Amino acid sequence: MRRTLLACLSLAALAVAACSPRPSEADKAAPSGEGGVVNVYSARHYDADKRLYEMFTQATGIRVNTVEGAAPQLIARMQSEGQASPADVFVAADAGALWRAEQAGLLQPVSSETLNAAIPANLRDPQGRWYGFQRRARVVAYDAQKVKPEEVDTYEKLASPRFRGKLCVRASDNIYNLSLMGALIEAWGPEKARTWAQGIVANMARPPEGGDRDQIRAVGAGLCEIALTNSYYYIRMASGDDAADRAVAERVKLAFPSLDGQGVHVNISGAGVTANAPNRAGAVRLLEFLSSAEAQTLVSRENGEFPASPGVVAPAPVSAYASFQAHPMPVSAYGPRQAEAQAIMTAAGWR
Numbered sequence: 001m002r003r004t005l006l007a008c009l010s011l012a013a014l015a016v017a018a019c020s021p022r023p024s025e026a027d028k029a030a031p032s033g034e035g036g037v038v039n040v041y042s043a044r045h046y047d048a049d050k051r052l053y054e055m056f057t058q059a060t061g062i063r064v065n066t067v068e069g070a071a072p073q074l075i076a077r078m079q080s081e082g083q084a085s086p087a088d089v090f091v092a093a094d095a096g097a098l099w100r101a102e103q104a105g106l107l108q109p110v111s112s113e114t115l116n117a118a119i120p121a122n123l124r125d126p127q128g129r130w131y132g133f134q135r136r137a138r139v140v141a142y143d144a145q146k147v148k149p150e151e152v153d154t155y156e157k158l159a160s161p162r163f164r165g166k167l168c169v170r171a172s173d174n175i176y177n178l179s180l181m182g183a184l185i186e187a188w189g190p191e192k193a194r195t196w197a198q199g200i201v202a203n204m205a206r207p208p209e210g211g212d213r214d215q216i217r218a219v220g221a222g223l224c225e226i227a228l229t230n231s232y233y234y235i236r237m238a239s240g241d242d243a244a245d246r247a248v249a250e251r252v253k254l255a256f257p258s259l260d261g262q263g264v265h266v267n268i269s270g271a272g273v274t275a276n277a278p279n280r281a282g283a284v285r286l287l288e289f290l291s292s293a294e295a296q297t298l299v300s301r302e303n304g305e306f307p308a309s310p311g312v313v314a315p316a317p318v319s320a321y322a323s324f325q326a327h328p329m330p331v332s333a334y335g336p337r338q339a340e341a342q343a344i345m346t347a348a349g350w351r
Contacts, residue, residue, distance in 0.1 A: 037063045038282040041078065042091040043071035044269060048302035049091075055298075056289045062282045071097040071175075078106050083276045088283040090130075091271040094175045096182070098130040098270055099335025107272040110284055118291035118309050122330040123268055132268025132331060133290045134305035137231040137324060138180045139264060140255040141216045146225045152255040155184065155265070158226065159199025167203040168215040168224035172345035176212070176230055176267065181345060182337030183265050183329055190344065197348035208351055213237060213245075220248035230267075231256075231321060232304035239304070239317040256324040263325035267334070269305060 042049065045068055053064035067074070071092045078085050078101075090107065092098045101107050107129040115124070115131050123132035140152045151157060158167065170177065185193045205224035215227035216234055231254065238249035256264040271290060273283045289295055296307040301315040306322055314322035 036061060036282075037065060038088045038279050038286050039065045039067070039086045040089045040091060040271075040286070041067045041069075041074045041087045041274075043069065043074055043097060044091050044093050046299075046303050048299045051302070052290065052295055052298060055295070056286055059289070060282075060285060062285065064286070071100070075101050075104055075106065078274065079104060085274065085276050086278060087274045088277040088279045089271050089286055090274055091269075093269045094179055095130075095132065095268050095270070095331035096175045096179045096335045096338055098125070098272060099332070099338075101272065102129050103335070106275050108275045108277070110273050110287065112284060112288060114288040115291050120308070120310065122328055123308050124270070125272070125332055126330075130270050130272030131287060131291065132270035132308050133296060134269040134299050134303070135266050135308050135326070136269070136305050137256060137264045137266050137326070138176060139229060139231050139234075140257055141219050141227045141229050141234055141252050142255055143219050143222070143225045144251060144253045149253075149255055152226055153257055155257045155259055156196065158228070158257070159196045159203060163203045163226055165203065165205050166225040167200065168205055168218045168227040169200065169208055170211060170215060170228075171208040172350040173342065177228070177345070178338050178341050179267050179331075179334040180228075180265055181341035182334040183259065183327070185337045185340055185344070186329060186333045187260055190340065193341075194344050194348065197345050197350055201349045216252055217245075217248055219252045231306070235304035235318060235321060254321060258325070259327050259329075262329075263327040265329075266326045266331070268308065268331050269299075270308075 040053070053066065057063055069077070074090065078087055078090070090101050092101070102125065109128040111128055119131045119133070123135070124130065140158065142152050151162060181193060181197065184196060212229040212233040215229050216237060218224050219227050234249065234254055237245035240246065259265055271287055273280060273287065277283045291309070293309065293312045296309060296312045297315055299305055300307050300318050304318055306314055306318060
């Protein structure tokens with residue numbers, strides 16, 4: 001009987017491992033207990049983040065192990081690991097993804113004067129379960145030869161008959177679009193948001209496909225006149241090493257549409273301490289480091305995002321796009337609207 005039980009447990013462990021993101025050398029969890037390591041489960045995959053962790057280690061002596069994967073994968077992994085999970089910090093690229101982890105009971109409250117002083121209240125969870133360290137705006141890329149800036153200065157105008165068959169956008173289940181729709185429901189109510197979604201579908205130049213860069217390139221190729229995108233994708237294309245992308249940015253420009261005259265819809269990249277963090281003190285220190293001006297400036301410069309702290313000046317090349325007004329809506333409002341947002345978009349025919 002004992003051998004049978006051990007065999008079954010071994011098979012179950014193998015099944016969980018098979019469904020988990022593929023591990024790297026850094027994926028080998030450190031022993032539990034406070035000390036010289038923090039294990040990060042990250043849905044962000046940028047070189048700038050790796051540099052941040054190296055800087056943190058140099059400053060504190062605390063080593064950072066990373067496990068990378070899509071946010072749903074990592075959430076499922078932490079759920080399967082349960083209280084034995086080695087994860088100390090969960091990092092995600094959208095408030096909606098952080099909310100999903102929060103709702104799954106995978107994040108714990110953190111009380112930190114450093115974090116509360118650095119990160120505005122509308123860019124963090126009210127209970128301190130996650131904090132936003134960079135901002136990204138959901139904006140409009142437009143063909144400057146065909147579209148006037150004043151034609152795309154509000155979100156309502158994107159759904160107007162002016163752009164019938166001239167809009168490119170990614171799929172409705174993309175977390176960026178879910179969060180935008182969640183914000184529109186929060187601001188307008190479901191009826192107006194439903195009408196807007198119907199207008200977006202009517203204006204599509206093609207069925208949704210690809211990522212944000214694909215939408216920008218489609219505008220540059222003349223397949224559509226406008227596209228919804230996160231700001232940092234365009235900024236990276238405009239300032240990167242790829243000559244073709246820089247040529248696209250010469251023709252395609254950015255507009256920062258206003259939501260009810262209060263500014264552009266803004267989302268975050270952020271992180272929280274996991275509910276069962278074996279190295280909690282180090283995890284909190286990492287979050288505090290990510291909120292520092294040094295860390296926010298590095299990510300902004302390298303990745304094209306905007307700093308979360310109002311006191312941190314955006315460096316070049318982001319500084320050229322940083323004068324926009326941001327809507328003051330708490331980003332914590334987006335997640336609870338996800339199911340309703342998806343239902344509205346699906347009913348409108350937004351695939």
